[in-house]
Amino acid sequence: MILVSGLRKTFGEVVAVGDVSFAAEDGAITGLLGPNGAGKSTTLRMLYGLMAPEAGEVAVDGVDVQQDTMAAQERIGALPDTHALYPRLTGRENIRYFARLRGIPADVTEGRLDEFVRLLEMADFVDRRAKGYSHGERSRVLLARALIHEPRNVLLDEPTNGLDVMSTRRMRDLIRELRDRGCAVLFSSHIMQEVSLLCDHIVIVAAGRVVAAGSPGAIREAAGCEDLEDAFVRLTGPAEEPA
Amino acid sequence: MRSAAVVFRKELLDGLRDRRAFIAVLVSISIFPIVMLVMGRFAEGIQDELRNMELPVAGQENAPALVEWLAQQPGLEVTPAPEDPESAVRDREADLVLRIPADYQERFAEGRPAELELVADSSRTAGGAKAGRVTRLLESYGQEVAALRLVSRGISPMLIRPVAVERAEVFSSRRRTAFSALGFIPFFLLMNAFFGGMQIASDAIAGERERGSIEALLLNAVPARFLILGKWAAAAVFAVFLTLLGIGTCILVLRFMPGALNISPSVTDWGLVALIAIPLALFCSAIQVVLSTYAKSYKEAQTYFGYVAFLPMIPFFAVTFNWVEQGTWTAFIPILGQHLMILNVMAGEAVAAWELALAGLIALGAAAALLRFASGLFVRESVVFVR
Numbered sequence: 001m002i003l004v005s006g007l008r009k010t011f012g013e014v015v016a017v018g019d020v021s022f023a024a025e026d027g028a029i030t031g032l033l034g035p036n037g038a039g040k041s042t043t044l045r046m047l048y049g050l051m052a053p054e055a056g057e058v059a060v061d062g063v064d065v066q067q068d069t070m071a072a073q074e075r076i077g078a079l080p081d082t083h084a085l086y087p088r089l090t091g092r093e094n095i096r097y098f099a100r101l102r103g104i105p106a107d108v109t110e111g112r113l114d115e116f117v118r119l120l121e122m123a124d125f126v127d128r129r130a131k132g133y134s135h136g137e138r139s140r141v142l143l144a145r146a147l148i149h150e151p152r153n154v155l156l157d158e159p160t161n162g163l164d165v166m167s168t169r170r171m172r173d174l175i176r177e178l179r180d181r182g183c184a185v186l187f188s189s190h191i192m193q194e195v196s197l198l199c200d201h202i203v204i205v206a207a208g209r210v211v212a213a214g215s216p217g218a219i220r221e222a223a224g225c226e227d228l229e230d231a232f233v234r235l236t237g238p239a240e241e242p243a
Numbered sequence: 244m245r246s247a248a249v250v251f252r253k254e255l256l257d258g259l260r261d262r263r264a265f266i267a268v269l270v271s272i273s274i275f276p277i278v279m280l281v282m283g284r285f286a287e288g289i290q291d292e293l294r295n296m297e298l299p300v301a302g303q304e305n306a307p308a309l310v311e312w313l314a315q316q317p318g319l320e321v322t323p324a325p326e327d328p329e330s331a332v333r334d335r336e337a338d339l340v341l342r343i344p345a346d347y348q349e350r351f352a353e354g355r356p357a358e359l360e361l362v363a364d365s366s367r368t369a370g371g372a373k374a375g376r377v378t379r380l381l382e383s384y385g386q387e388v389a390a391l392r393l394v395s396r397g398i399s400p401m402l403i404r405p406v407a408v409e410r411a412e413v414f415s416s417r418r419r420t421a422f423s424a425l426g427f428i429p430f431f432l433l434m435n436a437f438f439g440g441m442q443i444a445s446d447a448i449a450g451e452r453e454r455g456s457i458e459a460l461l462l463n464a465v466p467a468r469f470l471i472l473g474k475w476a477a478a479a480v481f482a483v484f485l486t487l488l489g490i491g492t493c494i495l496v497l498r499f500m501p502g503a504l505n506i507s508p509s510v511t512d513w514g515l516v517a518l519i520a521i522p523l524a525l526f527c528s529a530i531q532v533v534l535s536t537y538a539k540s541y542k543e544a545q546t547y548f549g550y551v552a553f554l555p556m557i558p559f560f561a562v563t564f565n566w567v568e569q570g571t572w573t574a575f576i577p578i579l580g581q582h583l584m585i586l587n588v589m590a591g592e593a594v595a596a597w598e599l600a601l602a603g604l605i606a607l608g609a610a611a612a613l614l615r616f617a618s619g620l621f622v623r624e625s626v627v628f629v630r
Contacts, residue, residue, distance in 0.1 A: 050458065050627060051628070079459075080462070084454045084459065085456065086456060087454075088260040089253070100249040101463040102463055102464065103246070
């Protein structure tokens with residue numbers, strides 16, 4: 001469960017996040033939806049404690065991220081938007097490295113690793129160095145790495161960005177499975193369809209503010225549109241892309 | 244602490260797999276001994292030539308006594324001169340030629356200075372050294388003749404030597420060797436200590452930022468100080484390894500270097516050198532860590548290292564050109580202190596245990612402060628996210 005209230009972050013003159021509040025419940029998929037430059041990544045960075053908000057607070061399972069960053073991070077599994085692996089390590093070594101940093105016993109790590117290799121169909125490449133990975137291969141390793149400590153709260157920054165159809169489907173299945181296990185899943189996207197397919201709860205941000213929040217149905221209703229994409233366009237305003 | 248060990252192992256593995264970089268480091272440490280060996284052989288070659296030289300003399304018939312005296316000198320063979328001494332020397336057919344003018348005998352007999360002409364090319368190392376030896380020989384011949392002339396007139400030759408200068412050198416010959424010819428040893432070792440960890444530090448820290456993997460790394464509920472500590476430890480292990488490798492190379496160079504420098508440090512001496520150099524390697528790795536944390540990319544880090552590359556050279560020049568007086572305080576300035584202490588060990592002088600320990604502690608303390616600073620910097624928003 002992630003509770004966000006009144007987040008604000010500026011970079012000089014630029015207001016990246018003006019006022020963002022929402023909740024990502026356990027056992028639900030929450031979509032943070034917004035056009036490029038709406039402040040999604042900045043919001044997530046404050047959620048996992050890498051950026052300090054100027055105002056507002058974030059609580060992960062009741063732990064204040066600012067006051068106890070380490071304890072909050074222990075409850076979080078996150079896929080930041082940089083999508084980078086260590087090129088000279090194999091996929092397996094990349095995942096193992098983070099598991100060890102998290103202090104997970106080796107035998108537990110190996111068991112989970114095998115599980116992920118099966119689940120994400122990584123057997124073909126997981127023992128190769130990450131340098132030559134395709135985009136899809138990299139994403140799968142990144143995801144397994146972010147989830148190796150079985151976090152209760154999962155934050156994914158544009159997880160399907162640039163993935164092909166098969167990889168995207170695999171990703172969606174995994175996100176649903178995490179929800180079914182009772183995790184709070186929060187993922188950001190600028191693709192309406194994806195969010196409407198997956199999410200139980202949608203938070204639409206534009207220019208650093210929450211412009212609408214609720215179930216897909218509630219959002220359609222609030223915008224007065226039949227189609228969710230129309231609702232998105234109406235709510236986020238015309239061509240709001242400072243990029 | 245456990246997580247620092249995890250980071251350490253990962254970075255070490257990562258660094259060892261970075262083959263190209265690893266080989267570059269190995270090459271850079273082996274170049275110096277090779278240069279030294281070549282220079283040593285060259286110097287010995289000149290010594291050999293001097294000990295057994297030929298002296299072409301033109302106009303031998305003009306001064307038979309002198310020629311005979313020269314021919315009696317050990318390691319000197321008087322040979323006939325080429326047709327045109329100047330062009331022979333210019334064309335490198337001869338290193339030098341002594342020319343005795345036709346009026347030599349006449350001036351000699353009249354008691355006027357008899358001129359001798361030495362044709363040489365001082366731009367050539369061998370020519371300059373040989374000309375020096377021949378000049379000294381001719382001067383001593385002149386003094387011998389002068390003494391004989393005075394004796395024949397009933398005057399003691401001592402009269403024209405009103406003072407006799409005797410030099411009592413307190414700078415031991417081993418020390419002189421250590422401070423001149425062996426000045427390269429501390430310099431070379433400190434360069435290794437300084438640059439040994441560079442590759443790992445810049446890849447593990449600046450490279451981590453450049454690739455963007457830092458963001459995910461910082462999400463693992465591991466305090467930054469442990470991440471920095473692990474990365475530093477990996478860099479430091481490389482620096483220490485290269486320093487020890489450098490000591491090994493020095494031992495080999497000294498053993499096989501021709502032209503005996505008549506200095507052979509004992510095993511204990513080399514052990515002391517290692518004890519002096521290792522804390523410095525740890526300190527230098529901490530400098531690399533700080534610079535790498537500032538740098539946005541691997542290349543930028545390398546540029547910063549270029550700026551500080553002169554640091555290990557300062558003591559080298561300071562000692563070579565006598566800028567600093569060695570005192571108690573000098574031992575405690577990182578790099579300079581270690582340079583001087585290594586020289587002292589090479590010179591066969593005692594280094595006080597407390598001095599060694601204190602210098603080591605100062606280097607380690609400075610390293611700790613630098614790492615603390617780097618830890619704060621590493622997680623600063625502007626450092627993590629500005630790319």
